[in-house]
Amino acid sequence: MIREIIIWPDPVLKQVAKPAERVDDGMRRLLDDMSETMYAADGVGLAAPQIAVLKRCIVIDTSPRQEGQKLVHLVNPEIVRTEGLTTYTEGCLSIPGEAEEVERAAKVWVRALDYSGKPFELECEGLLAIAVQHEYDHLEGTLFVDHLSSLKREIIRRRMKKLKQERAAERADAIKRAPGHESAL
Numbered sequence: 583m584i585r586e587i588i589i590w591p592d593p594v595l596k597q598v599a600k601p602a603e604r605v606d607d608g609m610r611r612l613l614d615d616m617s618e619t620m621y622a623a624d625g626v627g628l629a630a631p632q633i634a635v636l637k638r639c640i641v642i643d644t645s646p647r648q649e650g651q652k653l654v655h656l657v658n659p660e661i662v663r664t665e666g667l668t669t670y671t672e673g674c675l676s677i678p679g680e681a682e683e684v685e686r687a688a689k690v691w692v693r694a695l696d697y698s699g700k701p702f703e704l705e706c707e708g709l710l711a712i713a714v715q716h717e718y719d720h721l722e723g724t725l726f727v728d729h730l731s732s733l734k735r736e737i738i739r740r741r742m743k744k745l746k747q748e749r750a751a752e753r754a755d756a757i758k759r760a761p762g763h764e765s766a767l
């Protein structure tokens with residue numbers, strides 16, 4: 583099921599997500615919803631807080647932008663090692679239409695539980711390393727705009743607030759235009 587992606591600024595995106603107790607069918611349904619939502623939005627990664635679920639889980643798929651990669655599920659991820667530095671122009675499904683350069687580790691090693699609940703370790707570089715760090719940030723209540731100057735962040739915040747108002751107005755309009763609106767309770 584495609585879920586609604588929360589747009590920043592929103593208090594839910596600032597919270598620290600809680601570890602998942604186990605990877606059961608409920609968790610797998612959440613992971614499926616997350617990947618479906620990510621693909622529908624043409625994203626390369628999504629963290630559970632972005633659909634208002636404060637659980638430490640992430641889905642990432644950097645293919646075809648990065649050859650040889652595929653869908654990765656990370657439950658309770660931990661970044662155990664980093665190496666080097668790189669900058670990349672990042673966007674975020676919770677901050678649509680915006681992209682800014684952010685400095686990150688060039689290479690990261692992440693430990694997590696997979697879709698079946700089995701622990702594994704993944705060595706990540708290129709876009710995958712960026713995505714892991716970006717999505718991990720979401721679990722800590724941090725967004726890429728938090729890595730920018732406060733001036734840049736405020737400009738983006740204003741644009742996002744305007745976007746949210748426009749979307750709310752469009753939704754209200756659509757409800758008004760819907761047939762049978764007058765009798766709808």
Ligand SMILES: [Zn+2]
Pocket residue numbers: 673674675676716717720
């Ligand atoms: Zn994001």
